[in-house]
Amino acid sequence: MAITLKTSYFSANSPNHVEFHEQSLIELIENGQIGQIIHQSDPDYQKTLTAAQTTDQLITIAPGHYLLPGFIDLHNHAPQWPQAGIALDRPLNDWLNHYTFPLEARFADLDYATAVYRDLVHTLLTNGTTSALYFGSIHNNANLKLAEICAQLGQRAFIGTVVMDNPEQTPANYRDVNSATALSKTRTFIQAIQNQHPDQLVQPVITPRFIPSCQTETLTQLGRLAQETQLRVQTHCSQSTWEHQYVLDRFGQTDSVVLQQFGLLNQHAVLAHATQLTTADQQLIKTEQAAIAHCPLSNAYFGNGVFPTKQLLDQQLKIGLGTDIAGGYSPSLYTNLQTAVTASQMRQDGVDARLPADSRGVADSRITTEEAFYLATAGGAASLAINAGQIKLGMLADFQIVQAAPQFTTLTPADQLTHLLFNHTAQQIKAVYVNGQLVHQKEQNWYDNAQ
Amino acid sequence: MAITLKTSYFSANSPNHVEFHEQSLIELIENGQIGQIIHQSDPDYQKTLTAAQTTDQLITIAPGHYLLPGFIDLHNHAPQWPQAGIALDRPLNDWLNHYTFPLEARFADLDYATAVYRDLVHTLLTNGTTSALYFGSIHNNANLKLAEICAQLGQRAFIGTVVMDNPEQTPANYRDVNSATALSKTRTFIQAIQNQHPDQLVQPVITPRFIPSCQTETLTQLGRLAQETQLRVQTHCSQSTWEHQYVLDRFGQTDSVVLQQFGLLNQHAVLAHATQLTTADQQLIKTEQAAIAHCPLSNAYFGNGVFPTKQLLDQQLKIGLGTDIAGGYSPSLYTNLQTAVTASQMRQDGVDARLPADSRGVADSRITTEEAFYLATAGGAASLAINAGQIKLGMLADFQIVQAAPQFTTLTPADQLTHLLFNHTAQQIKAVYVNGQLVHQKEQNWYDNAQ
Numbered sequence: 001m002a003i004t005l006k007t008s009y010f011s012a013n014s015p016n017h018v019e020f021h022e023q024s025l026i027e028l029i030e031n032g033q034i035g036q037i038i039h040q041s042d043p044d045y046q047k048t049l050t051a052a053q054t055t056d057q058l059i060t061i062a063p064g065h066y067l068l069p070g071f072i073d074l075h076n077h078a079p080q081w082p083q084a085g086i087a088l089d090r091p092l093n094d095w096l097n098h099y100t101f102p103l104e105a106r107f108a109d110l111d112y113a114t115a116v117y118r119d120l121v122h123t124l125l126t127n128g129t130t131s132a133l134y135f136g137s138i139h140n141n142a143n144l145k146l147a148e149i150c151a152q153l154g155q156r157a158f159i160g161t162v163v164m165d166n167p168e169q170t171p172a173n174y175r176d177v178n179s180a181t182a183l184s185k186t187r188t189f190i191q192a193i194q195n196q197h198p199d200q201l202v203q204p205v206i207t208p209r210f211i212p213s214c215q216t217e218t219l220t221q222l223g224r225l226a227q228e229t230q231l232r233v234q235t236h237c238s239q240s241t242w243e244h245q246y247v248l249d250r251f252g253q254t255d256s257v258v259l260q261q262f263g264l265l266n267q268h269a270v271l272a273h274a275t276q277l278t279t280a281d282q283q284l285i286k287t288e289q290a291a292i293a294h295c296p297l298s299n300a301y302f303g304n305g306v307f308p309t310k311q312l313l314d315q316q317l318k319i320g321l322g323t324d325i326a327g328g329y330s331p332s333l334y335t336n337l338q339t340a341v342t343a344s345q346m347r348q349d350g351v352d353a354r355l356p357a358d359s360r361g362v363a364d365s366r367i368t369t370e371e372a373f374y375l376a377t378a379g380g381a382a383s384l385a386i387n388a389g390q391i392k393l394g395m396l397a398d399f400q401i402v403q404a405a406p407q408f409t410t411l412t413p414a415d416q417l418t419h420l421l422f423n424h425t426a427q428q429i430k431a432v433y434v435n436g437q438l439v440h441q442k443e444q445n446w447y448d449n450a451q
Numbered sequence: 452m453a454i455t456l457k458t459s460y461f462s463a464n465s466p467n468h469v470e471f472h473e474q475s476l477i478e479l480i481e482n483g484q485i486g487q488i489i490h491q492s493d494p495d496y497q498k499t500l501t502a503a504q505t506t507d508q509l510i511t512i513a514p515g516h517y518l519l520p521g522f523i524d525l526h527n528h529a530p531q532w533p534q535a536g537i538a539l540d541r542p543l544n545d546w547l548n549h550y551t552f553p554l555e556a557r558f559a560d561l562d563y564a565t566a567v568y569r570d571l572v573h574t575l576l577t578n579g580t581t582s583a584l585y586f587g588s589i590h591n592n593a594n595l596k597l598a599e600i601c602a603q604l605g606q607r608a609f610i611g612t613v614v615m616d617n618p619e620q621t622p623a624n625y626r627d628v629n630s631a632t633a634l635s636k637t638r639t640f641i642q643a644i645q646n647q648h649p650d651q652l653v654q655p656v657i658t659p660r661f662i663p664s665c666q667t668e669t670l671t672q673l674g675r676l677a678q679e680t681q682l683r684v685q686t687h688c689s690q691s692t693w694e695h696q697y698v699l700d701r702f703g704q705t706d707s708v709v710l711q712q713f714g715l716l717n718q719h720a721v722l723a724h725a726t727q728l729t730t731a732d733q734q735l736i737k738t739e740q741a742a743i744a745h746c747p748l749s750n751a752y753f754g755n756g757v758f759p760t761k762q763l764l765d766q767q768l769k770i771g772l773g774t775d776i777a778g779g780y781s782p783s784l785y786t787n788l789q790t791a792v793t794a795s796q797m798r799q800d801g802v803d804a805r806l807p808a809d810s811r812g813v814a815d816s817r818i819t820t821e822e823a824f825y826l827a828t829a830g831g832a833a834s835l836a837i838n839a840g841q842i843k844l845g846m847l848a849d850f851q852i853v854q855a856a857p858q859f860t861t862l863t864p865a866d867q868l869t870h871l872l873f874n875h876t877a878q879q880i881k882a883v884y885v886n887g888q889l890v891h892q893k894e895q896n897w898y899d900n901a902q
Contacts, residue, residue, distance in 0.1 A: 082859035085873025086866045088792075089819060103860065116859050241808045276804045300793045305804030305811060329789070329873040338780070341539075342751045342790075343797070351798040352813050353727045353756030357692045360756060362803050368540060408533035408567050409554065415537045422536025422780040425876060 070130025521581025
């Protein structure tokens with residue numbers, strides 16, 4: 001039975017164009033897509049409204065509430081959720097070896113994994129994140145449990161079993177034995193996800209952790225697997241000065257070039273961070289149509305520089321936003337889109353007021369709220385090549401219904417969007433839909449019908 | 452009747468020393484102070500506990516909850532609350548003239564002021580802010596209403612009626628007529644606050660907006676008033692390259708020197724922002740024992756550089772944290788203390804990865820979570836010279852009781868504090884006390900007695 005929502009909504013069609021419509025009629029059809037959108041100016045509006053009322057499938061969103069596309073988290077390490085916000089004062093390799101790897105090793109325990117993943121997926125949904133691209137741990141069982149929980153709670157998920165087998169860069173108790181087991185583990189995981197989730201709400205992703213933690217043979221084999229299966233790939237790329245230099249020292253080339261040579265940088269790839277890219281790297285990523293998961297909070301701690309979001313958006317690279325739990329401390333893409341704007345302003349202004357004002361930062365770096373909103377929605381969808389992230393005919397009905405904070409002045413739609421995105425708490429996300437299904441609601445007062 | 456709280460707590464005695472105590476007994480006495488603190492290791496612990504139980508004045512905080520000092524917001528423009536998060540992409544003087552001044556002008560309407568201020572003060576309390584240093588608007592009536600609301604809702608408040616009379620830098624419909632009226636308005640306001648709030652929960656502050664918006668005679672008169680009354684002073688200081696240069700052009704000296712010459716920079720002064728200080732300015736502020744309100748979110752947008760928090764903390768300047776509503780978009784000092792740490796890391800790492808790693812930023816700039824916690828509590832209290840901001844015998848009983856987010860691993864006290872401060876939503880602030888009085892509670896499940 002189709003449902004029609006009567007609601008005002010915002011949707012970013014491009015980085016520079018956010019649509020706003022008041023009290024439109026959005027029909028959700030059984031395949032989980034948006035079957036029809038009728039605006040108030042449409043001649044069929046009244047007829048459609050009456051028809052929806054008559055058949056009692058109309059949900060009228062309460063005043064002061066807005067529908068937005070669900071947010072897409074393009075980089076999230078699910079097993080790091082217990083350490084969100086902890087030890088961010090350590091350098092990346094220290095943080096990995098002393099905090100992160102020991103924590104991830106605990107996910108051999110399926111009960112532990114279940115408790116953590118249930119809390120994480122629930123938390124993301126309550127924060128309006130309808131799709132997530134997850135790094136799991138090295139353990140297939142725990143990763144399949146994450147997939148099961150995403151399916152149960154109704155989140156669209158792309159999950160990788162993490163491959164890491166380089167004995168020089170990984171601890172003995174948390175590493176794949178060798179290339180062959182890493183590869184067979186990955187094949188097994190892919191098969192299991194595809195068998196257990198035929199509806200494709202959850203899909204597998206080939207996931208070499210990053211170049212430092214993988215042996216060369218392993219990168220070769222995973223590249224071939226990516227070529228053979230045409231599946232998505234995720235990895236970290238030029239994340240920090242240390243990591244970038246490590247790859248230069250080992251291969252004499254940058255991450256991007258090395259990944260491309262192994263067949264791991266293509267139109268199915270999502271590269272996390274990428275703060276240290278050279279101009280040639282940026283061009284290569286554009287040519288190969290790979291995507292970048294910009295993680296502004298994490299980058300502030302581990303990136304050793306601010307990602308040039310504005311410049312690469314203008315060059316039409318595919319870019320979305322990631323929380324990078326737990327390199328970033330917040331599970332909320334609201335916090336991350338706010339930080340994306342803030343960090344871009346800081347890139348423009350620089351940090352050291354003792355320098356002349358015009359040489360402190362990088363001119364024309366600032367992104368707008370609209371651009372950040374695009375990144376969290378349509379940019380993420382383009383990066384994952386999913387038919388979502390916009391409120392548009394034929395798109396998957398993945399969205400959030402958000403109550404505006406109290407407001408004491410009349411706002412233009414553009415200011416209303418900024419107010420909504422910057423004055424936000426999870427309390428204001430009243431309902432979340434994935435695939436046309438209500439998967440979370442805070443209270444029942446976000447629609448009028450109950451009143 | 453005295454109340455005893457049985458609770459674990461964190462308290463920063465200095466930037467580098469945070470105390471943690473488990474299940475201590477904290478007695479609140481009738482004058483609003485902490486009358487006694489007994490730790491578990493104290494020989495009198497059991498006796499004191501039994502006595503409190505017997506007299507039925509014991510409140511046992513529920514497991515997973517912690518008591519922290521209430522946060523102190525050292526810079527907040529109350530009438531800008533309606534535009535939180537809006538138009539931050541404008542340069543400071545444009546933002547002032549096209550958004551901020553027209554909004555503040557609306558506070559001639561007392562009904563409007565009442566609605567906004569009630570929402571703001573309530574929001575700050577629910578975010579754990581027990582004290583705030585407010586800029587009002589230019590209207591005494593609205594500012595007195597703000598004072599009344601703070602007293603009603605139980606927030607400790609320091610409020611200034613804003614002085615701005617320079618016709619070159621202020622709009623005709625939102626300015627004081629001249630120096631004489633600005634001065635007499637300020638005197639009237641001070642008298643009214645002192646008459647209406649004899650308990651001193653609300654106190655008046657001399658408030659020249661900033662040098663650009665004040666005529667020279669007005670700065671002279673307000674400086675004399677500060678000398679005569681020995682009241683607190685608040686103003687903006689070297690906030691942006693534009694503002695800093697404006698003062699250099701007009702007076703041939705920096706803000707700090709000019710303010711000091713007018714008698715507006717002394718041990719009672721709180722200077723907001725201060726991102727553009729010279730080394731000599733920093734030394735002058737230290738010598739004069741003035742305080743700085745560091746507003747990290749606002750600075751990212753308007754500061755044209757990152758405040759050198761670590762360096763000036765190490766030099767033992769008085770520094771606290773401000774939200775700078777609405778130059779900063781968040782009413783939460785949690786968000787601002789997180790951003791203080793993040794911005795300090797960015798100051799250290801710089802923004803432009805194309806530069807050599809060791810010349811991108813400013814070495815040794817990073818502050819720790821403990822230092823940020825100090826800023827939000829004891830640092831703010833030292834800046835206002837109030838006997839609060841720490842959990843300590845004789846201190847004012849201003850605090851918040853916070854529920855930790857779900858946690859899946861055993862944390863050291865230091866990691867627990869970070870987890871508490873970085874994984875935070877206002878939902879987790881369960882109770883807020885000011886002056887030993889419960890002024891806000893979320894639900895009643897933060898203590899055990901009700902169970």
